[in-house]
Amino acid sequence: MKGTYLLLIQLDHKATIKNRWVLEAGLYVYVGSAMNGLLQRIGRHLKKGKKNHWHIDHLLQHGKILSVIMLPCEEKLEENVSNMLAEKFGGPKGFGSSDLKVRTNLYKVDDMNAFCSLLGRLIEKFTKS
Structure with missing residues (x-):
């Protein structure tokens, strides 16, 4: 199965990632794609103790x-999903997006109602038969 996915991530404490991005505690959504195995990619993200x-x-x-x-x-x-998220949310420049024409693939969710509304739009737009 191929596709795009979103990970809703809770960051309980401020964190510095790769000595490049300082992220405040909060809720984030990450956009990724797996064109050679969606379930395997998500399984990898859920796995503990993997190589970074x-x-x-x-x-x-x-x-x-x-x-x-x-x-x-x-x-x-x-890229389409990331651009839709960028209309409402901000995130750290260059995170997870080096191979795309988007500013970032990680967004801080500071308005849950807006996120749920946008999620509904994404599902409706990209899952039509």
């Missing part, structure tokens, strides 16, 4: 995944 490879791996040493949202699709939607 991506920016998100370093963040997950400090935070915990509260929820996973999958958008199974043959087409890579990561």
